Amino acid sequence: MNVFVIGVGLIGGSFAIDIKATFNEAMIYGVDKNEENLKQALSLGFIDCTSDLESLEKADIVIVAIPVDATVEILSIILDKIGDDCLVFDAGSTKKKLCETIERHHKRRNYLATHPIAGTEFSGPQAAIANLYRGKTNIICEVEKTAFKLQEKGMEIFSRLGMRIRYMDPGSHDKHIAYVSHLSHISSFMLGKTVIEKEKNERDIFDMAGSGFASTVRLAKSSPDMWTPIFKQNKENILETLKEYIANLTHFKGLIENEDFLAIHKEMEETNYIKTILKGIA
């Protein structure tokens, strides 16, 4: 089984590690425009050799794990080059634009639109880890547009890697993921920015920061190269979530200004409901 991993960073590399461990017959080809990343991936051992887009005709599986704007640019080219029995799937955090882009491609049935809800705040080949996908959700969009046999091929990989599957249309995916993922990244980046701006001349202050701050600001370590195109592609949904988030913060600020501490207590008590929601996530 020839597996081409396009983008040998955290996401692609972690797929490579688990596929190598799970499928004895897998041969992993690494493709990356960054030569340094390819060298690292080789020396870390999760790819067997480096390759390029011109060699895709021998691929059985192609995993696209690059920023979402690059995926939109390159997916048609990949589909042009693969054989009829090859499955291509991506791991991007936006699905609508991508699905629209290749909607009429003559090899649309070779592509499966997926979003594994897995990752860390780190990036690059050295961030790749084993079992990243175990117990995680994989969201699959427009499954009916993928050839049945290739769906099966994908499912076998996801199942052996320990993922559970949810099906969703690309529009709903992008709308909801804006709330449960994209907004978290912005809230975290802006929290980091606010504190850095205020405290940049107060180097000792970060001794005061505890695990709570670290947890809330963790996502502000994420890669701007990866996240900028996500915000671009999901602009409308993200603006909606940001509008509501800012409105809630402004309302809370008003309650503090007016010293309405009963209402503040009530807001927090109601939001404690998140405990129930989070059970089983973290």
Added chain:
Amino acid sequence: MNVFVIGVGLIGGSFAIDIKATFNEAMIYGVDKNEENLKQALSLGFIDCTSDLESLEKADIVIVAIPVDATVEILSIILDKIGDDCLVFDAGSTKKKLCETIERHHKRRNYLATHPIAGTEFSGPQAAIANLYRGKTNIICEVEKTAFKLQEKGMEIFSRLGMRIRYMDPGSHDKHIAYVSHLSHISSFMLGKTVIEKEKNERDIFDMAGSGFASTVRLAKSSPDMWTPIFKQNKENILETLKEYIANLTHFKGLIENEDFLAIHKEMEETNYIKTILKGIA
């Protein structure tokens, strides 16, 4: 050594556990207005017996670990009742109001104003854990106002529990802690609120939430009873941080609206500096 723990929840209970483990001669007296908490603390075994404020004259150490408004109410009463060689310290997340309240108390020198930067999002006796304070920072305010021998007594406890000490005046403490702790809690609570409001009728959506969301919204599980009085006592500083946070979010929203993705990339890249800051915290 008679140690009175007033408030046998996460903070007081975790002190009790470590002090029992570290000082063989320690006898732990639990005081709590909640009978159920006392029962739990007894059955969990981290207090040796229950007690009350009337018995404080036999205390060598009093640890006050209750919401900050209750501490302001009760600290003078505690100081009235203790003997001359007793050390009282608290663990509250605000220090200015408290220090002002007991500024002229004739037993001011028996009190050490401390804020151990340690905790979890859980609360109550069952949340108490061993080694909560190991490797954590303990901020001490107005150390010069505490009797030298009682400072030493406190330091011995903090040192044996594995804490490092930072000294700070109460005003600076409250200002900086607003940035590195209080703002994180509000950003997290409002993130939780925004997502719950939007998604309350979409029960399946939380399958889409990953560890990033869980991390960012973790503090929204925190106790409203503990946090409402903190927001009340540190109102002015928190309003300042919230104003800046909302301004940064609004600016970022504007960049997305105007599709200025170069600027968005730059904001995130600069905020990645948080990696350097966080080293050694989480």
